Amino acid sequence: MTESATSKLLNGDICHRTSNGKKASKNGFVKDHSLFEQPQKYRRPRDKNQNVPHNYSLYKKPFVESFEETPLWVAVLTYMGYGILTIFGYLRDFLRHWDIEKCHVARERDEQKDFVPLYQDFENFYTRNLYMRIRDNWNRPICSVPGAKVDLVERVTHDYNWTFEHTGKVVKDVINMGSYNYLGFAENTGACADAALEVTKMYGVGVGSTRCEMGNLDIHEEMEQLVARFLGVESAMAFGMGFATNSMNIPALMGKGCLILSDELNHTSLVLGARLSGSTIRVFKHNNMQSLEKLLRDAIVHGQPRTHRPWKKILIVVEGIYSMEGSIVRLPEVIALKKRYKAYLYLDEAHSIGALGPNGRGVVDYFGLDSKDVDIMMGTFTKSFGAAGGYIGGKKELIDYLRRHSHSAMYATSMSPPVAQQIITSMKIIMGEDGTTLGADRLRQLSQNTTFFRRRLHEMGFIIYGNDDSPVVPLMLYMPAKIGAFGREMLKRNIGTVVVGFPATPIIESRARFCVSAAHTREMLDTALEAISEVGDLLQLKYSRREQPLPSLGWMSEESLLQD
């Protein structure tokens, strides 16, 4: 048979047949021409044979991600901890139900007790009995600009976190490891703040209308042209709120009869937008290209569920950096798949724009790809630009269509002028158009800080998730009591951190998430690392079972460590 002709891929390499044995036979078995083979077990690059797929050649530099497995004893003890807390939760609910103790949650009145329950008791079980006990780690009021250091309002609670009181004192100069301030533009001095001040004097603060009516200012047009130039796309459009950008624009683009292939760990805004659109949603495993390819092939072969008609559009929705994992999307492979199977790509660069890449242009710049390959580039201004809002960039026809059909453009108030000016100034600084090297300095500082911070935490023996280049660093805590203990101990040492538990993460994988910033100096990072190490020893958080390189490896270890 003309096997060689049929098994050649687009770029001419011979296709590697999957090792689970789908061979061509005369009774018509389909050959598996997958772009990426199914790995039977972990393949070390040393062991690859000649027809291994070319996904390793798509990457210009090593793509190093690690998600170390939970130690078994830690998982068992975590489940045990949750079990004990659940038993005590039932006990407290029992006491609250029988009025033995005062109930602080909302309850129906006595006359309504026989009706259908208004407050879903069991769904709030976790909130009432677990979240409330450690609630002082979240929603801490801030009373200064959230830069590298921040001032917190001190508060105390007398009834175990049901109510808080402000003591009137302020905790000053807390090192801020929680704000998404990747390039340090959250500041109240400097070029950005001065420009925003000028614009406030000219335009005021409120706009008082939507983009479609009277709210389209010339500063918005200027900002959108600048964003389009920054991203390297034909045209861009900005919205007042990043969450609304996703949740209101995906419904405008997709509808019934379309297919959305969304990553397992996508943000709530993407999930909400996908659900609101009414299309069929299929989920692929996180950053797993084999899973995505399988879904694409199934979608094209089988079509829509009952009628088997072809899908109107297939949209792959991924994020640049996933903020809970710290992982970076495998963009070269996604683009290769998208081109092969003729799907569209929606890339949400909320955390990666401005933070990745040698020029700060995001994950497309980081991999050295062409931004014309990504159909819809979405991002937010909240993280690296120190402003608020989101944007969508792409071809001119797409953006013109969105201007007419997006819910956010038609009904939401347009962006406030000082915020727009902050975006313009910070973007010009990053691009280097303001005449200084501040942007390049900050980008370099961010990547140095990221590498330093991740390497030191790794050496200390913590379990860190994610890619070595991502400024979002999740540190695993696992046990429910350690979530509260970590947050409080770090605050005692004057470091503000964000701890995350269920339901934002899987139930046993609670973590503390650090966001490295270009505004952090080496001394601040050293102080933070020392405190983290101290708290890690105190709470026994150094779970990592990886061997660190021994000094006796000499030159071999030096060479192998040069890769980081």
Add this chain to the structure above:
Amino acid sequence: MAGIEVRPSQRLSTVPLMQGLFSFSMRKQTPPMHRIFRTLHLRDLRARMNFKNLREYLAWLYYQYLLITGIYVLEPWEKSIFNSILFSAIAMVVYTSYVFVPIHVRLALEFFLGIFGGQPESTMALMT
């Protein structure tokens, strides 16, 4: 979660290890300080914390017990309930083992010695 995706360079295969052991004595310069520390196992980590006296160490052990069982987040009266239940359960286990384990051990020893130790006696009895 996904399994480990470790860089190949970080896996210790035997060949570089042997080479490393040989090159240890021939090492010319000291490696940077941060590479000297190996990952310490859990029992070594205790050594990192400086405990001034036994009381502090016991307090830290109690703190670990609170964290691992999750009682750390509970209110004091709930902690007391849990501690008293656990303590009484452990006390009952200790008392039962104190009362019954010697008797059971003695009976078991008698049983097994009776099987093995009885063989020479029975053959002797058969021969005579």
